[in-house]
Amino acid sequence: MKEYNPRAIEKKWQDYWYSKKMFKAVDFDSTRKKYFALIEFPYPSGVGMHVGHVRAYSSLEVISRKRRMEGYNVLFPIGFDAFGLPTENYAIQTGIHPRKVTDDNIKTFTKQLKAAGFSFDFDRVVDTTDENYYKWTQWIFKKMYEHDLAYRDKTYVNFCPNCKVILANEESQGGKCDRCDHDVVQMEKDVWFLKITKYAERLLKGLNDVNYLPRMIAEQENWIGKSVGAHIDFKIKDSDEKLRVFTTRADTIYGVTFMVIAPEHDLINTLKDRITNLDEIKDYQEQAKKKSEFERLNLNKEKTGVLIKGIKAINPLSGKEIPIFIADYVLMGYGTGAIMAVPGHDERDYDFAKKFGLDIIEVISGGDISKEAYTDIENGTLVNSDLINGLSVKEAQDKIIAYLEENQIGEKAINYKMQDWAFNRQRYWGEPIPIVYCDECGVLTVNEEDLPVKLPYISHFQPSSTGESPLANIKEFVETTCPKCGKKARRETDTMPQWAGSSWYFLRYCDPHNDKEFASMDKLKYWMPVDWYNGGMEHVTRHLIYSRFYNHFLYDLGVVPTKEPYLKRTAQGLILGPDGEKMSKSKGNVVDPMTIIEEYGADTLRTYILFIGDYEQPTPWNDKGVKGCRRFLERVYKLFEKIVNEDAYTPEIENLIHITIKEVSNDIELTKFNTAISKLMILSNEMNKLDKITKKDYEVLIKLLNPFAPHMCEELNEMLGNEDSLVFASWPEYDEEKAQFDQVEIAVQVNGKLRGTFKIHKDASAKELEEAALEIESVQNHISGKTIRKIITVPNRIVNIVVS
């Protein structure tokens, strides 16, 4: 028998699978159930495939191969999310056009994916930068605009002076640019927004209909951030103006001792004639504008603010006059940009009141407001609150809200932390936004038949420092005609963020070559929803929410068949460097999967990456551990020599085979790949102890191992004389009766401490167990001279003798 030679074997079977298109997903196949397995398509960066990709893809790779063996028509597609900053920055540095960079990177990536033997359907590859793809990305935007979900608004945006680009909130967390870590500054700008907040409630409700890991549900709920409370109008004294606030604590209304508005609040402008310290206020507004988001949100800093002189608000319940402040701890972007401050029962208001020497009134008993704000809403009773004295927090809230609604000075209200999605970038390498500005007709979308708005092939794509897109400098691009009146008009020069293309790619996989629609309803009905989606935790609050929003919108349009796009979502843990640190070039701890493939083979890499540890936990890479998996595969390969034609039956091996089929099958479904592999190791170790094994038993082993190490298993299958590939071989089945051991080992305890064990046939009676247990010598030593109080027996497990 030849030695195990992965290099030759793997090349041979990859050629076989890919040339015969073995992994082709068949549209409308009615003979088999469909299964749509989705992994997050990669960004084709210049460094190529990372071990993190291998781990992320291996889970559904194993599931897909198992599903095919179980008789499913599997759609396991791959594509490239290729627009974006890294490619553009690389192009700026090197002068090579992003189109060429992208094409080269995709080629390399494809080669690497095939070298790992992934069973993707390579006939359905999508590339977000392909004009036949982004035509539909633009089409969806057009539809959103037509349905009032895309709008232009002047706002302060996060601007990265280094990348020269406006960032979404989620790209500038902690006041740092997501891409380059530079400090983000505030800049006023006219930008495009998508009204994702309109879908907040549905995105929240939809979580009940999907099977995501609980921590993902929690993260999404947290991100959407729903709060139920009330709007309350406070009259401005001697004026018709009202100041509207949002509060979740309507019950504390009698404890309001001042009000605070955000620096950007309109009230200043509206009442500027009456404000006596306008210069001071304006000064404060200017300062607030200059602060970076990070400075402003920095919790530890002391609160600042200015009393607005000349105006007062009136508490609608108590009638008391109260001062109004302007302070940047109140955010314009949440609620109404104004709050009623209740220092007795809110920590932030408490700090502010202490600093400015303002009254602090107790309206809920139970705490000590001379020391700190009392914020427990579960306990405590309302006091000093005319209408609601003696009530619980909950009762008081209901009563106040009812009162507000009756008197039309407020109502029940819901707020979300999630904000509308800033949807444009001032960059070249993205989808042009299909909008035209006409002096006569205003803002118009490009007609459907004129899509796509093609990205011009230019050689200078450096951004300007004014925050304008490089496209603004391309005359041929900017100058166009109005889709309505035909006169001269200008194109929008901003492009879409990278999230746009990835928000609907799973739909395109169902019908990737369609040039009439983004995908046909018939095909979508056949394939959607995605049965199982695996990816990183880092995408749970961005990509996953955005793509769910897109899908909900398209559902409303009637062009996709399901509300929720993904039935199930799991996430892999990070692969850390051998030093236990996150892999990074600067730390020099990056492991290149291609090196592992060259040295040990793709089958070893695939097996090791799933054996390395708990799939969901971050786990350090271990070079020596790879060898162990290679040894395991070699052992399985060598077992081939033990196959005999004669009868080699033993009850033990039959038992073990059935148990292994059962447990490996279950473990794979639960993403417990590490224990699945360990059970295959146990089976092969046991087989190795025998002198001879049957072909039938060996086939079970290689079929179970096939999803992990398909090249070697295909080779062994061929060596067995089987003509059909393992791709569609049947997944082994087990007999529940035979998946049990006949003999069980029983532990014997005295007072809960292990004192011995014995073997007995399965399902022995309690009496048999007791008798056998009492006969054990060491047990007798521990009970002699004592009284037996109780004997606890658990069938097939344990006997515990309680003595005293």
Next chain:
RNA sequence: GCCCAGAUGGCGGAACAGGUAGACGCACAGGACUUAAAAUCCUGAGGGUGCAAGCCCGUGCCAGUUCGAUUCUGGUUCUGGGCACCA
């Protein structure tokens, strides 16, 4: 600060409807094969203490429930992730 995970040998990790802690793999030690090494195969091993059978201690820490707790409950420390002046 709030929310969510997690903490088990030298290392990665098993086992939890409460029932023999440490499966499987790595690393290590001894042995076989070899002139030798590598590779391979066999054996050993949580810690302590004994010549040994054995005994004692052990799943971050402190309590509790139980015949019995890595598993359940309360508290606590540390680590990782998410959110964060969100009214």
